[in-house]
Amino acid sequence: MGYPTTIDGILGIWTALALMLFVYSYPLFKENQLFRFAEHFFIGLSLAIAAIISIQTTIRLAITPLMAGKIYYIIPILLGFMMYFILHRDYRWISRYPIAILVGSSIGLGMRGTIIPNILSQIIATITPPKAGAVALSWFNFVYIGIGTILAVMYFLLTFEHRGPLLYPTRLGRWIIMIGLGAYYGNTVLFRMAMLSGRAQFLLQVLGLVPF
Amino acid sequence: MSQETIWDRLQRIDRRVIYWLLFILLMIPFIRPLGLPVSISPQAISLVEGLRKLKEGDVVVVNISSGVSAWPECLPSLVAVSKVLIQQKAKIIYWTSFVDGHMTFEKIVEKVPGFRGLTYGVDYVHLGFYTGAEPTVAQLATNIRAIFTTDYKGTPIDQLPIMKGVNSAKDVKMVISSDTGDYCDYYIRQWRIPYGVPTAEIGIAMIFSQYQPYWPEIIFGMTGGARGGAELEKLIGELGDATVTMDAINTSHLLVIVAVILANIGYAATRRR
Numbered sequence: 136m137g138y139p140t141t142i143d144g145i146l147g148i149w150t151a152l153a154l155m156l157f158v159y160s161y162p163l164f165k166e167n168q169l170f171r172f173a174e175h176f177f178i179g180l181s182l183a184i185a186a187i188i189s190i191q192t193t194i195r196l197a198i199t200p201l202m203a204g205k206i207y208y209i210i211p212i213l214l215g216f217m218m219y220f221i222l223h224r225d226y227r228w229i230s231r232y233p234i235a236i237l238v239g240s241s242i243g244l245g246m247r248g249t250i251i252p253n254i255l256s257q258i259i260a261t262i263t264p265p266k267a268g269a270v271a272l273s274w275f276n277f278v279y280i281g282i283g284t285i286l287a288v289m290y291f292l293l294t295f296e297h298r299g300p301l302l303y304p305t306r307l308g309r310w311i312i313m314i315g316l317g318a319y320y321g322n323t324v325l326f327r328m329a330m331l332s333g334r335a336q337f338l339l340q341v342l343g344l345v346p347f
Numbered sequence: 348m349s350q351e352t353i354w355d356r357l358q359r360i361d362r363r364v365i366y367w368l369l370f371i372l373l374m375i376p377f378i379r380p381l382g383l384p385v386s387i388s389p390q391a392i393s394l395v396e397g398l399r400k401l402k403e404g405d406v407v408v409v410n411i412s413s414g415v416s417a418w419p420e421c422l423p424s425l426v427a428v429s430k431v432l433i434q435q436k437a438k439i440i441y442w443t444s445f446v447d448g449h450m451t452f453e454k455i456v457e458k459v460p461g462f463r464g465l466t467y468g469v470d471y472v473h474l475g476f477y478t479g480a481e482p483t484v485a486q487l488a489t490n491i492r493a494i495f496t497t498d499y500k501g502t503p504i505d506q507l508p509i510m511k512g513v514n515s516a517k518d519v520k521m522v523i524s525s526d527t528g529d530y531c532d533y534y535i536r537q538w539r540i541p542y543g544v545p546t547a548e549i550g551i552a553m554i555f556s557q558y559q560p561y562w563p564e565i566i567f568g569m570t571g572g573a574r575g576g577a578e579l580e581k582l583i584g585e586l587g588d589a590t591v592t593m594d595a596i597n598t599s600h601l602l603v604i605v606a607v608i609l610a611n612i613g614y615a616a617t618r619r620r
Binding site: 159162163164184185188189192195196199240241244245247248249251252256257259260315318319322323324325326328329330331332333335336338339344345 | 362363366367369370373374377378416417418419420446447476477478480481482485494496497535536537539540541551552553554555556557560561564565571572573574588591592595596599600603
């Protein structure tokens, strides 16, 4: 794809750039009217698109089959409408029924595939040593994950006071958890930087300094 | 009155100065790529190895659960994976749980030259948007047609040659989920465990550590963010956007590291007084 040549294409990228700069004017300068305009514009537009897509999906998945004679599709449609009673204080209790069905079905569906990947496989992965010929780092990881798991779990032994023989293992467990959270946070920073780099690239593309 | 030292001034740097520096540093590698090395993780290697096992005509589902905002993170991996799938002559079915997912699909098609030799509806298709999270993913596993009656252009699904004989997870050889959230979990629970469909994750960097325990027992391969995209680009021998993005991320991290070190030295020096 090269630089847009059509009027709507050019207008589109320059509008996007202007809105982007309006948003960045907040951290790079200070809160201002342009930032607020971009913020409200973005929220309004996003909600409008989400509303259109949701209505289209409801028509495609529920209304069309209902009109085609599948009368039982009235049930999910009614349950969907019952959700809106959450907005009325006196009839809020009605909305609890569809929410209960939704939560119950989601938990039921989730449970059927949870035991193997989330418990059994992770225990097996934790206690399985690296294959023969594995590099030293793999062995370090194996030992670190094995001991780290035990220590981190020990930290959550809340029925015993963390003193005596439990003092140092639970302290180490806390450190292991903090290292894990640190790595997680590091990945979060990496993600934000990548998003920002995308915007930096877009700015240069619109200005014609790098190819689209 | 005590005299202000350089450490005192470092403690009071306006955050906007850091933001401006960061934004400028991020731009430099796009104008002049640095070509910094990227090591390849075993997770990315096993992802490509898994894709290479596909045979001609195998049906692969690519779930796009990442929006346009996550393009710098997820798009390079989606592009690289699509290139390998085309090389393997697999039939690719895209679908999305994001309202702007069709834009991601169109961007993939635009960025992968291999699509130009293929026919839409025969070799690849985008079935469009689905909502409903895990219950819908479970329903897709048992009956795709209960969720998708047409593709994203409105063509009835039964008129698409690619969908002939493809009704459920049993007819799909592999599912690849591009995530910014929990969707890979749904595919693991509803596709991988009950039906044994090999599953891979190409998510944002933030969730890489979340899915790492699943590899390799539950998911056969995974990549995380732009870094993962750069690894895939290197593995398939076609450097692209993620490789340049990694240069930008590396330079920005350099600034962050320098700022953290200076701030800590400044803090220690001023506290001592």
